[in-house]
Amino acid sequence: xxxxxxxxxxxxxxxxxxxxxxxxxxxxxxxxxxxxxxxxxxxxxxxxxxxxxxxxxxxxxxxxxxxxxxxxxxxxxxxxxxxxxxxxxxxx
Numbered sequence: 001x002x003x004x005x006x007x008x009x010x011x012x013x014x015x016x017x018x019x020x021x022x023x024x025x026x027x028x029x030x031x032x033x034x035x036x037x038x039x040x041x042x043x044x045x046x047x048x049x050x051x052x053x054x055x056x057x058x059x060x061x062x063x064x065x066x067x068x069x070x071x072x073x074x075x076x077x078x079x080x081x082x083x084x085x086x087x088x089x090x091x092x
Contacts, residue, residue, distance in 0.1 A: 008072035019061050
């Protein structure tokens with residue numbers, strides 16, 4: 001059975017792959033929309049809307065990754081603290 005830090009690391013890696021998949025799909029959709037633009041003004045409007053949308057998405061994704069990283073660090077520190085405590089108790 002994996003330790004809690006190992007599970008958190010796996011969760012973090014899964015989230016990275018999910019984000020990459022979502023962002024890749026969004027990029028292809030965006031290019032498809034740009035290719036369908038009928039005028040330069042529509043092209044600029046689509047580009048501007050995409051920048052705003054992508055900023056919001058990336059901000060949310062970064063928050064998710066930060067939360068997972070904090071959980072991983074907290075659990076890893078707890079595991080290390082427990083190991084050191086056990087080692088010191090055995091030495092005493």
